[in-house]
Structure formats: C-alpha cells, structure tokens
Amino acid sequence: MSRIVVCALIAVMLAPPLSAVAQTRVKVAKNKYTPAQDVQLGRQAAAEIERKIRIYNDAEATNYVRDVGRRLVEAIPPEYQHSEFQYTFKVVDDPSINAFALPGGPMYVNTGMIVAAKEEGEMAGVMAHEISHVALRHGTAQATKADNPLLQLGTLGGAIAGAVIGGPLGGVVAQGTQTGLGAFLLKYSREFETEADVLGSQILARAGYDPNDLANMFRTIEQQSGSGGAPEWLSSHPNPSNRYQRISQEARLTPVESPIRETPEFTRVRARLHDRPASAGRGGPVRGDNPPPEDRDPGAGGAAGRVEPPSARYRTAGSGNLFQVSVPENWRELRGDNSLWYAPEGGYGQAQGRQVFTHGVNFGAARAQGRDLREATDQFLRSLAQGNPGLRQAGGYQRSTLDRREALALPLSHVNDATGEPEIVYVWTTLVGNGGLFYAVAVVPQGEARSYQGVFQNIIRSLRLAQ
Numbered sequence: 001m002s003r004i005v006v007c008a009l010i011a012v013m014l015a016p017p018l019s020a021v022a023q024t025r026v027k028v029a030k031n032k033y034t035p036a037q038d039v040q041l042g043r044q045a046a047a048e049i050e051r052k053i054r055i056y057n058d059a060e061a062t063n064y065v066r067d068v069g070r071r072l073v074e075a076i077p078p079e080y081q082h083s084e085f086q087y088t089f090k091v092v093d094d095p096s097i098n099a100f101a102l103p104g105g106p107m108y109v110n111t112g113m114i115v116a117a118k119e120e121g122e123m124a125g126v127m128a129h130e131i132s133h134v135a136l137r138h139g140t141a142q143a144t145k146a147d148n149p150l151l152q153l154g155t156l157g158g159a160i161a162g163a164v165i166g167g168p169l170g171g172v173v174a175q176g177t178q179t180g181l182g183a184f185l186l187k188y189s190r191e192f193e194t195e196a197d198v199l200g201s202q203i204l205a206r207a208g209y210d211p212n213d214l215a216n217m218f219r220t221i222e223q224q225s226g227s228g229g230a231p232e233w234l235s236s237h238p239n240p241s242n243r244y245q246r247i248s249q250e251a252r253l254t255p256v257e258s259p260i261r262e263t264p265e266f267t268r269v270r271a272r273l274h275d276r277p278a279s280a281g282r283g284g285p286v287r288g289d290n291p292p293p294e295d296r297d298p299g300a301g302g303a304a305g306r307v308e309p310p311s312a313r314y315r316t317a318g319s320g321n322l323f324q325v326s327v328p329e330n331w332r333e334l335r336g337d338n339s340l341w342y343a344p345e346g347g348y349g350q351a352q353g354r355q356v357f358t359h360g361v362n363f364g365a366a367r368a369q370g371r372d373l374r375e376a377t378d379q380f381l382r383s384l385a386q387g388n389p390g391l392r393q394a395g396g397y398q399r400s401t402l403d404r405r406e407a408l409a410l411p412l413s414h415v416n417d418a419t420g421e422p423e424i425v426y427v428w429t430t431l432v433g434n435g436g437l438f439y440a441v442a443v444v445p446q447g448e449a450r451s452y453q454g455v456f457q458n459i460i461r462s463l464r465l466a467q
Helices: 002-014 018-022 035-049 059-074 111-116 120-135 138-146 153-166 171-177 190-206 212-225 243-253 264-274 373-386 446-462
Strands: 088-092 099-101 106-110 314-319 323-328 331-335 340-344 348-351 354-357 360-367 398-402 405-415 422-432 436-445
Touching: 035 106, 035 138, 059 088, 059 111, 059 120, 059 264, 088 111, 099 120, 106 111, 106 120, 111 120, 111 264, 120 138, 120 190, 120 212, 120 264, 138 190, 190 212, 190 243, 212 243, 314 340, 323 340, 323 360, 323 446, 360 373, 373 405, 373 422, 373 436, 398 422, 422 446, 436 446
Parallel strands: 088 106
Antiparallel strands: 099 106, 314 323, 331 340, 340 360, 348 354, 360 436, 398 405, 405 422, 422 436
16 A cells, blocks of 8 residues: 555656646647748848837847846747747837737837836736747748738738838728738737737746736736727737636646746836937837938828929839839838838828828738629728728729729728828729739829829829739
C-alpha cells in the first residue's frame, strides 16, 4: 500500500502545474505566406509608415517601451515563436489612443496610449495583444482567407501602410476604401481578436503581469473615448461579445503572484508625456519640420482653404500590377485604406483626427459575391451607406465601360463630414480577376461638379486594368 502511495506522490510531483495543462491552446490559422514573407511585408510597410508619422525621439520613453516589449516577446510560448521575426518597438508622437504592430515584428505605441493607461500592466496588455496578432500571423492569415486575385505580395506592404496611415477616414469616399483592396488588414475579425486576447493573456502572465490588466485596458480606452466616438485602436479591433469573460477565464488559468502593475519607470514616462503641451504631441503625418497639406484642417473651400485648379497637363500614375491611369499633373498620390487617391492641393486634409477628401478620385478593389456586376455593385454601395446615413442616389445606374470592360456608373449625393457642404460622388464599377470588383470613386463639391466633369471623364477614359 505504501508503495502505491509513494508512486502516486511522485507522479503528482512530476506532473506539470494545473494552469499549464489547462491553458487554452490557440490554433494557428491557415496561411499561404511564409514567416519570411511576413518579415518582408512588415519591413516594407514600416519604411513607408515612418515617412508619414512622427516618431517620438526621446531616449527614456523609447528605451522604456522597448524594455517592456522585449519582456513580453521573451514570454511568447515557444510554439508561437518564429526565429525569422524581429520585434522592434518605437513610440509615435501622437495623442490619439492607438498602437499597432506589423507582420514580422515592428510595433508602434502612440504617446496617447501610454498616457491613457492607468498602470504599466494596462499598457503591457495592449502590447501583448498586438504581439499576439504578429505571433499568430493574423495579417497574412486574413490575406490568405480573403483569397482576392488582386492581393499579391508586392502590394500587401503598401496596403498595410495605407491602412495604418489613413486611419478611420472621414466622408463617403473614405468609407468606401475600407471595403477595398486589403481591407482585411485594416480590421481584424472577431475570431482573431479573441485569439489575440487569449494568447495576450498568456504572454502577460508568463511575463509577470496580471492578465486581467488587458481587460482593464479595454475599459480604460472606452472610458477615455467619452462622447467623441471610439478611439482609433478600438475602431480597428472589434469587440467580441464575451471579451471580458474570456480574458477573465484565461486569467484564472494563469494565476500570477505579486504581478507587475505600476512601476517607477512607467509613472515617470507617463507623467512627462501627460505634462507636455498639447501642440507638442499633435498627431498626423509629418515630413521634416513643415506639416504637409494633409495635416491641416479642411475648411469650406477644401483641406487647405483653397483648392488648386486641376492642371491641363496629365501624368501617368497607378499601382504597377493593378492599374494605370492619367491624372492632372498637379494632383498628388496619397494612400487611403488599401487604395490610392489622387487629389489636388487643398482637396484633402485632417479633420478631428481623420483624413478627409473634398476633391479627387479614389481607386480600389472589393470582394464580389458571384459574377453579377449589378449585385456586386449593390453590395459595394451598401457598404458605403453603412457608415454614411446621408448617402443618397442622385440618379439611376448607367451602362459604361472601364478599359473596354462592361461597367456601371451612377451619381450619389452626400454632405461632406468635414465641410458640411453638399457634394457629388460618382461611382464606376467593373468585375476583374477571380472574384474582384474594381471601383473608381470621384468626389467634388456640388457647386463645382460641372467644372470637374471633364477632368473625371479624362481620368476614367485613360484607365487601364492589369487584371
């Protein structure tokens, strides 16, 4: 009898802790890309993004965020580690509550996110959640799931950058870009959000933090939003219905004694950022010392107060393996959320932290259900209307052509979110590739529609599609 008892005791001693056995194992989604390609995409996107955002070059804040990040990376469970990945951490000089991580490891934390956190555990919670998206390779997994013929490795990096730089855009045309090329990179699915919550909780526990701080940070962000709408981070991270319960459940499986909460380093860095003048932390894309036109608030006459008339001379533009088009020589190319904009100086800008357009043309692609052009276009228009209750058809469908292909065209009416002025939105659609709907959307104030009609016609006639 005593031998049986001894054997039983040995078996208990050798068994792993109950929490290790009970932890949820996150199943990695199907992915047609390699980890090395994740790294390539992340580097490409990071290079483009860092030309458009203001990096906060403060050694103490940067080193502090980097130290927390490295602690979390070391806590990633072995089965989710990738030797190819190179996790880096930078602080963005932007007061908006946001943080994002790119495939392969580059991560950025806004100064506004650090200030919003009540303690280090909350900030670490957001970072662990973002690191989990990277470790689980959710960006390229969603690209795999989308299975869009227009999504190719060479275009994904730009699509990621466009999603991050553009943020949640204002106006009817901006809403349309969220359904365009690479929209999966702008907003993770609720399934992937739950997976990042679960793995993020495990990473926090392994790093010495309380996993409940991740749930606490979600509540903190919601409280910080007040009546001004959801912060940018929540707009790109949909809330699963049982998020808090699921994190609490995982926290019970990974108990931590004496967890890290508020540290002297966090208190010092947060206080410095909190006490900075508001103008010093203004967000938005910055190149050099002078803010570009898109960093100004739009007025009734356009984003910079005066919209430069379209040049009579045209130049060739486009996205290499997607499309080619001729636009007025003085129109700039700007990336929207996974799409391309061409707009005149003064015809775009920032309003309430969102990028808006009053003049210009946008090109992108959306997934089409089936091969019926009218049904696919109806679906696309419904996606536009979801975020723009004031959007109305100003006429019926008209048969048209885009690069000698059957197309549909119709005008819409809308009131621009930034200027409060009525505008006309022209939409053209055609089917491309295997399951894609290519769209061109032009926007102009109602009072200027006639003078821009010829410009838009020239642009549409010049369009050449690669698919």
